[in-house]
Amino acid sequence: MSKSDTQKPSIENLLHENRKFKPQKKSFSHYFLQDMSHYLKLYKNSIKNPESFWTRMASEHLDFFKKWKKVFAWKDCKAQWFLGATLNVSYNCLDRHVQSDRKNKAALIWEGEPGETRTLTYLQLSLEVAKCANMLKGIGLHKGDKIAIYMPLIPEAVIAMLACTRIGVVHTVVFGGFSSSSLRDRILDSNCKALITADGGFRKGSAVKMKEMADEALKETPSIKNVIVVKRTHEKVKMFPKRDIWWHELAENYSDSCVAEQLAAEHPLFILYTSGTTGKPKGLMHTTAGYLLGVTLTTKYLFDIKETDIFWCTADVGWVTGHSYLVYGPLSCGATVFMYEGAPIYPEPDRFWKMIAKHKVTILYTAPTAIRSFIRLGKELPKKHDLSSLRLLGTVGEPINPEAWIWYYEVIGNKKCPIVDTWWQTETGAVMIAPFSGVTPTKPGSATLPMFGIEPIILNKDGTPAKKKDGGFLCIKKPWPYMARTIYGDHERYKKTYWQEIEGVYFTGDGARQDKDGYFWIMGRVDDVINVSGHRLGTMEIESAAVEHPLVAECAVVGRPDAIKGQGIVAFITLKKSANINPMLKEEIAKFIIKQIGALARPDEIRFSDSLPKTRSGKIMRRLLRELATTGDIKGDTTTLEDFSVLEKLREKDED
């Protein structure tokens, strides 16, 4: 960053979104919060007296074996919370419900891609988890050992995660769609002793050969001694004697009773790699008490979980969203989780909506990328199904463009479900900024206000406060219990990336601004900011303007060097299925963008593309597009890229 950059407001604000949605009286039954003034009172209190706030929350919401002696300590950018306490995550997610009225309540309702279903009650899930924990002990794993989980979205993935937590084994879940080299790198980086995988999983009608992929990875991972394999697809796989064991065969040897280990509050819970949107993935380490407190509180309060809810978080367990809101958060709250194995549009493009109607899902939590792809397919598909069970809609992963927000609200939520746009990161462990459903008035495109105990601030690069409305670097003022404690094996990188970029505060890497109501608007990644004639523009606002055009489905903008302006804007656009490309369409879209946000945002070039390069978790990888627009080629880290053919196609276009 040049010197002049540091003196300016970091990012300029272009988007003027004025729509505001008041919570509807009908859904205004938040069991904890009465209204906004109640929120503000509690929020202020949580910031003023954080230690007493977190103490009260931990006592009220979690079961500990032993209480803490000290709430918080901080040294060398390493936080410790609830020192001296012991607890167990699986105990909180299972045993305490089994001991209550929830014993026979469904904990997990699962549907496989071929259509079969399976329901596990809290009691059944706890027995399976205990058995699996005994299996892990049986193959020689001890407290503190690391294990990789590379599985399709089947109940055994959840069972395996909870089993690890029962005995203090640290899991690294690797997204099942990753290739062997990504799996290998993660196993090597986190030094795992064992792997749990499956013969395969079903995706888009075919059996994905996961075991084969794992075998390839394991050629170069000497630390792995055993592999437990779930039989899912029944395809023939090679089993290596001594190393590989079938889950169902191993299970026969063990009992389904296993006492939960009493683990220290700071015992490592899991290592998880970021999505790799902006660079090489980082292995974030989360610990027991603080993480569990974060996911429990946010699930309870932001989603306002009720006893009758069926909560569907569509993320894979391989991402933090899957960890926090498919597994740990809802189960800690005693909710019913719905989980689906396969592709959203298989065998028919309305599969999602069909399942919501069938299982009477009440809360849907998905990503803007999914919403945009549904918009592209048209509203007739969801309209075919009865979605009246839905009462709340969540979104996460990327800024949601106001246009997509409105579609989600009107078409899926039938204008009666609050939209809960949740801003957070792998590093933050759980949601940081989001509306309290049914309480916080919402604005399309804004994640609204912070969670209790979280103090976001917007700064210039030199650490001075940025002008709120102009925007700057989104930072968090103080440590909070559910943040990652380190990057596994590289605490220096952790310090440098998060705590030293702007001295003394947590640096999120995202740009944001705050409006007059104090609402936060995420403007895009700091790494993606485009500098046009000295004006620093976030990607989100230009993209949001573009997707408001009736024919545009998705847009990614990047900067490329420009001799006069410093940087010029290149917009990569995918059109809606119904769009006819006429020779004037590019000019029309450019004018449309200018009309909404000003001449400064005029794209120097618009490129149409069938799809955009995305991470496996569905986020647009602007850094690859930037490289392509600048040099015509791509050399950056592409290990988390979803579909390599997209790059090939984009390159071909470049040569046209």
Ligand code: ATP
């Ligand atoms: P990497 O850190 O490897 O580049 P990543 O940042 O995509 O990958 P995640 O931790 O999965 O990895 O994603 C967190 C990021 O996702 C946030 O920093 C933010 O940029 C974006 N994000 C998540 N939720 C929202 C949201 N509701 N609104 C805007 N942006 C969001």
Ligand code: MG
């Ligand atoms: Mg990140």
